[in-house]
Amino acid sequence: MSSPAQFRNRESVHDSARTATFRITGSREGFAEAREFTHRTLDMWDVGECADDAVTVVTELAANAVLHALPDVPPGGADVRLRLTLRRAHLVCAVTDQCDTPPLYPSPGDSLLEHGRGLHIVEALSAHWGWTRRAPLGKTVWAMLPTRTQA
Template identity: 40%
Template sequence: MLTETTNVQSEPPPLVAQFSSSPRGARRARQLAVRHLEERGYPPASDASCAVALVVAELAANAVLHGRVPGHDFGLRVALDTAAGLVRVEVADAASGKRPPVTPASSAPEGESGRGLVLVAAVAARWGWTSRHPLGKTVWAEVPVTHPTADKESP
């Protein structure tokens, strides 16, 4: 029996994981996202990996600081869409009442916090949030990426 094969390139499966709502959980989420991208050809020092690491770090830190509900973890999903040249990062927490602002506000230059969503907005093509039912919200960002081999293939 002959079977026909096609060269349809499918997207790699997304990273989906749960983490404790703690600084350690946020750090682990960032590390796992960087490893996930490395397995897909984006070295840790690449612009794509650094941008995604920043977004994961900021969204995970916000989930831990502002979205923590005792007894609930936060979730991370990182999905690569090579056709669109995007990595979509989603961080879900259990706090329904605490929502991110529509427009990130700048903090005082000498302040110790308040720049996370400003940084996310700077590196992401788009970002936003959606409610989760029955509990919580998901904050997402779409980070534009170019595969590292694309630069090497250009004349």
């Protein structure tokens, strides 16, 4: 189990009341810490009703970034960032990596594949999702989840 000090070391010092960031390592522990960070942040913002969907979306986006966008980076070496932003009626979950390759959305005929359903899950749980290029290198894949409370 991770100590609170470990989370403080990774959380952005400049986080506002409505934005929180977290560096995700490409390890099993890193994904668990990202899920815990998401739960704690949403509880603090009092939008726990969307926590389960948000954690699933964060897990899928982070796994895609670490496994597909950065295949040549050694474990733990990936620079993958999670940013949670609470807007008036939506929670935005965004994962940024250093790769310019767009996310690949599998075709409907690929339903029997062992992998590749992550973006289908993200699409099913979110109101909108997409991606944007970052200059000079990288991309951000994001998903907007509706919140029941108006912030």
